[in-house]
Amino acid sequence: MSWAFAARLWREKRLGAVGGIIFLLFLFCGVFADVLAPYGMNETNLSVRLQSPSLDYPFGTDHLGRDILSRVLIGAQLSMVVGFLAAGLATVISIVIGVASGYFGGRVDMLIQRFVDAWMTFPDLLLLIVVISILGPGMPQIIIVLGALYGIAGSRIVRGSVVSVRESMYTHAAESIGASTWRILTRHILPNVMPVVIVLFTTRVGATILAEAGLSFLGLGVPPPAPTWGSMLSGTGRTYMYLGPWLALAPGLCLTIVVYAINVYGDALRDLLDPRMRGVR
Amino acid sequence: MSNTLLDVQDLKVHFPVTEGVVISREVGSVKAVDGVSFSLAKGETLSLVGESGCGKSTTALAVLRMLRVTAGRIVFDGVDITNLEGKAMRPHRPKMQMVYQDPFSSLNPRMKVRDIIGEPLRVHRPDASKADYQKRVAELLDLVGLLPVMADRYPHEFSGGQRQRIGIARALALEPELLICDEAVSALDVSIQAQIINLLMDLQHDLGLTYLFISHDLSVVRHVSTRIAVMYLGQIVEMNTRDALFAEPRHPYTQTLLQAVPLANPELEAERPQPLIIGEVPSVRNPPAGCRFHPRCAEALPQCATDAPAPRQRGDGQVVCHLA
Numbered sequence: 001m002s003w004a005f006a007a008r009l010w011r012e013k014r015l016g017a018v019g020g021i022i023f024l025l026f027l028f029c030g031v032f033a034d035v036l037a038p039y040g041m042n043e044t045n046l047s048v049r050l051q052s053p054s055l056d057y058p059f060g061t062d063h064l065g066r067d068i069l070s071r072v073l074i075g076a077q078l079s080m081v082v083g084f085l086a087a088g089l090a091t092v093i094s095i096v097i098g099v100a101s102g103y104f105g106g107r108v109d110m111l112i113q114r115f116v117d118a119w120m121t122f123p124d125l126l127l128l129i130v131v132i133s134i135l136g137p138g139m140p141q142i143i144i145v146l147g148a149l150y151g152i153a154g155s156r157i158v159r160g161s162v163v164s165v166r167e168s169m170y171t172h173a174a175e176s177i178g179a180s181t182w183r184i185l186t187r188h189i190l191p192n193v194m195p196v197v198i199v200l201f202t203t204r205v206g207a208t209i210l211a212e213a214g215l216s217f218l219g220l221g222v223p224p225p226a227p228t229w230g231s232m233l234s235g236t237g238r239t240y241m242y243l244g245p246w247l248a249l250a251p252g253l254c255l256t257i258v259v260y261a262i263n264v265y266g267d268a269l270r271d272l273l274d275p276r277m278r279g280v281r
Numbered sequence: 282m283s284n285t286l287l288d289v290q291d292l293k294v295h296f297p298v299t300e301g302v303v304i305s306r307e308v309g310s311v312k313a314v315d316g317v318s319f320s321l322a323k324g325e326t327l328s329l330v331g332e333s334g335c336g337k338s339t340t341a342l343a344v345l346r347m348l349r350v351t352a353g354r355i356v357f358d359g360v361d362i363t364n365l366e367g368k369a370m371r372p373h374r375p376k377m378q379m380v381y382q383d384p385f386s387s388l389n390p391r392m393k394v395r396d397i398i399g400e401p402l403r404v405h406r407p408d409a410s411k412a413d414y415q416k417r418v419a420e421l422l423d424l425v426g427l428l429p430v431m432a433d434r435y436p437h438e439f440s441g442g443q444r445q446r447i448g449i450a451r452a453l454a455l456e457p458e459l460l461i462c463d464e465a466v467s468a469l470d471v472s473i474q475a476q477i478i479n480l481l482m483d484l485q486h487d488l489g490l491t492y493l494f495i496s497h498d499l500s501v502v503r504h505v506s507t508r509i510a511v512m513y514l515g516q517i518v519e520m521n522t523r524d525a526l527f528a529e530p531r532h533p534y535t536q537t538l539l540q541a542v543p544l545a546n547p548e549l550e551a552e553r554p555q556p557l558i559i560g561e562v563p564s565v566r567n568p569p570a571g572c573r574f575h576p577r578c579a580e581a582l583p584q585c586a587t588d589a590p591a592p593r594q595r596g597d598g599q600v601v602c603h604l605a
Binding site: 168169170172173174175176177178179180183187188191192194274275 | 345347370371374375378379381382383386387388389390391392396397400401404405435437448451455
C-alpha cells in the first residue's frame, strides 16, 4: 500500500481510514505485546485478585490477580494470528473452489457444488466439535478447521461472482483473442471478483475471532492458560460477571472494536480498488 | 479459391437439451444453426440479417470457433478450422476478430485502455519490446480516432461511441483479415452509429478488411453491405447482392422484412400494404416440417408444409422457396 493510496483512503473514506488505523494499532499491540505488557500474562499475585481498574492495573485484575491489560495484549496477538491465518486460509480455499467450480462449469461444477451443499447441511459448531475432539485443541488445528469450514461455505459466494464475470463479454473477447486460461483467470476473472473476496476476507477475520471465542467457551479453543479474548470473555469473564465485570469488559470491547474496524476498512478498500469509484465519495 | 477468405458449408450448431441431473440423457436439441452455407470473398462485406434468435450470432461464434460445430465445414483462408480446439486454434485467431454489441460489457472495467488494446499483442507477440508495444497501442488509438494520451484511462471514463472505438482497436491489434461485427452499432445512439459505421468503412478501405456484419437494422445493412444473407430459424432463406436484394426481394420472408422498415413519411407509410407475416416464430427445438417459414407465410402452397425447398439460383443470388 503506497503513501498515495493511504492519502486517498484518508481523503475519500475517512471512516475506513480510521478503521485501518485502529486495526494497525491493535496489530502493533499484538506484535509488541511481550514488550508492552506491564506484567507477565500468567504472573499471579493473589494479594491483588479481582481488583477494579486502577493506575497500577488499568483494566483491573482477575481472580488469580493477573493483570488484565497484559492478558488482553497477549490475547490480541493470539486472536490476530487465529483470525488472520484462518480467514486467509478460508479465502484461499474459497477462491480455489469458487474459481474451479464457476469457471470450468459443467460436470466439475455440479460435483463440487453438491459437495458444498452437503457440507453446508452440517451445523458449523458440530463440525468444529467433532474435528477438535478428534485432533485435540490447539492453535494449528483451530486455524485449519475454521479455515476449511468458512472456506468451503464462502466458495459459493466466489463462484457466483466468477460465473457472472465468465459470461461477460470482455472474458469472451479474451477467449476469442486466444488468451490462455491462466491469463483469463488472472487478468479478467480474479480482478473482477476481488471486491467480493475483500469483503469475504474482512468479514471472515471477525467471524473466525468470534468462532475461536465460541470454541473457547466450550473448552475447545486455544488451551488455557493462553489468554485469547474468547476464553477471557467466556471463561473467567462469565464466572465473575457480578464480582468483577471488568474481567469481561476489556476483551469484549477489544473484540468488538477490532471486528468493526476491520469491516469498515475492508469496505473502504473494496471501494477504493474499483477504478470506477475514482473521485466518488 | 485464392480470393475466398471464408467458406462455410452446411454449418450446423445444435445445443443438446438434457434431462436428469446424475445420469443425463439427451431429450432433444436446439437447432440454432441448421445447414448454413455461404462464402466470403476478400474485401467484401456480407451481412447476416434476421430477427432475434434466428442464429446470426451463433453462426458468427461458430466461425470464430467459440462453439463446437455439430456438422459442416468451415474453411478459413484455405485452412479447415472446423474441428480445431484450444491450442491448435490459437495460431488462427489473430486473423479473425470480433467487435461486440455492447461497448459497456465488452471492456474489462479493471484494465486500462492500454492493456485492453494491448492484450492481443501480449498474447500473440510476447517477445515484442516495450517500445514497440507502446508504439503499436498509440498507433491503434490513432487509427480509430482516439488520442494516444487516453491509453492510461479506464473504460468507464469514455462514452459509448469511444468505448466502441476501443473495442475496434482491440480487434485490429493483430491486423486481422476478417472482422466479425456482431450488432456492433445497435447499442449506440443514431448519431454515434453513423460515426462508427463510417469508421468501419474507412478501415475496410484502408486495411483491406473483410466483414461479416450481423445486424437487424436494415438501413445500416443497406449502407455497409456488398451482399446480404437473410436468416430465418437457423437457415439462410435468401442471399443476394445488396442492390438486387433491396430492389427485388424474392423470398416472402425477405419481402415482409423489408416492408417492416418504417418510412419517414407517415402518408406513404399509411398507404403501404401491411406486412404479410402472421403468428410467432416457432421454437427452434421443434421447427416446422417442410419449409420452416410456411406456418407464417401468407402465400404458402400445400407442398410448402411437406417438402423443404432446395436453394435455387436466381440472378446473382439464391433463394430457398417453392414460389421463387
